[in-house]
Amino acid sequence: MNNPAGAISIKPDERGVRSIVFRALGSSCKINFIQPDEQAALKFLAEALSWLETFEKKYSRFNPNSEVSQINAAAGIEWVKVDHHMEHILDLINDLHRMSEGILDPTTLPLMKVWDWKTVHTKIPNKEVVDAALMLTGWKKVQRKPGAIFLPHKGMGIDFGGFGKEFAVDHLIRIAHQNGIADVLVDLGQDLFALGGNGLHPFWHVGIQDGRHKDKYLGGLAVSGFAVSSSGDYERRFEHDGVRYGHIIDPRTGWPVSNGMCSVTALAPSCLQAGVLSTTVFVLGREKGIAFATRAQDVEACIQDDRGTEKTPGFIDKQVQAA
Known part of the structure; x- marks a missing residue:
């Protein structure tokens, strides 16, 4: 951050x-x-920014040491242990996936890599490349057991960008409320x-x-x-x-x-x-x-x-x- x-x-x-x-x-x-109170204002900001920094470090796929990156690196290889905070988010994803009728799907990372908007596109990906990436997606393919998660195919990956900011907004509002703001x-x-x-x-x-x-x-x-x-x-x-x-x-x-x-x-x-x-x-x-x-x-x-x-x-x- x-x-x-x-x-x-x-x-x-x-x-x-x-x-x-x-x-x-x-x-x-x-x-x-x-x-109105400056010290109370500083306390709120410190708590809010500290939580947000921790959240980003832990759940961003762009941080090679994040839990998300560890899960992605182990795709098709082994189960990865997760803490209760990650368990809560994975449970939340189940609800969001169902609520959105399957539209919200954090396993679309292989497709995001194919459609890389940071590069200058002189051509679009061919259908075979897109279809191959699509085969590596699908939240229902993700395997879970208490305290662990497994992406069963090499090349699979998850990304929380589809709901991470919204999750963070709601939590920061709770921090504000807890601080009497x-x-x-x-x-x-x-x-x-x-x-x-x-x-x-x-x-x-x-x-x-x-x-x-x-x-x-x-x-x-x-x-x-x-x-x-x-x-x-x-x-x-x-x-x-x-x-x-x-x-x-x-x-x-x-x-x-x-x-x-x-x-x-x-x-x-x-x-x-x-x-x-x-x-x-x-x-x-x-x-x-x-x-x-x-x-x-x-x-x-x-x-x-x-x-x-x-x-x-x-x-x-x-x-x-x-x-």
Whole structure:
């Protein structure tokens, strides 16, 4: 986690809001909160950043010493012992996989390596390569027993990027609550949760990303007591022969989603729920996605695709025009 010098604003602004801006989990992050007592504010920040640093070291596949990297290195070779924290996350994945009807699948790492958005694409992978990687995916293939996990085929791998930020947001909100902070916004790469208000209003103002234009917004939301998560291809994508390929892979086909979707913004009681909803709706497309969102409880959504924008009534109710 990168926390640049000077990123912490100890002195509150005119609204009484303290802010910290940093990079973690591969994203630009911020925490805004109101706490008049400076020592209490510093205590909260220390606890929050310490937990986040530990979480990233332990569960990032980019850290060769993380538990995730150890599991991946042992794929097709041997069982790997895991602690109760990892057991909890693996149990959670079972629930998320079922909740998303199989769309959220952390075993898509072989496909992510085939579709490497960090490289300049002069050609797309051929079908044989994609199909071979697809054969190495599938959460139901993962074997578990108490205190251990085994990926049965060499080349398999797991990645928690599909829900790691959302999990972290929810935990940081719990840390804020434990520290008696009633007004806080935790935003980890546009996956966020807000409590209370921003000192001027009884809510926090959050922009809704325009899926077609990275630097534009569809409007704003009044957020308090719920989470917001967005999925779209505006962050990482490439074009080849006039076809746009985004970074969200359909785990059923092994290919980037190509159903005309631009972005989905979801509201839910937890960031995990919002993240699962936004990704699942994006992959399913407009009709099936709206049906999926309608079946879910206590959630709202804004869907943007090639045909335009559609919002649930509850989403519209939470829109605001200005901060």
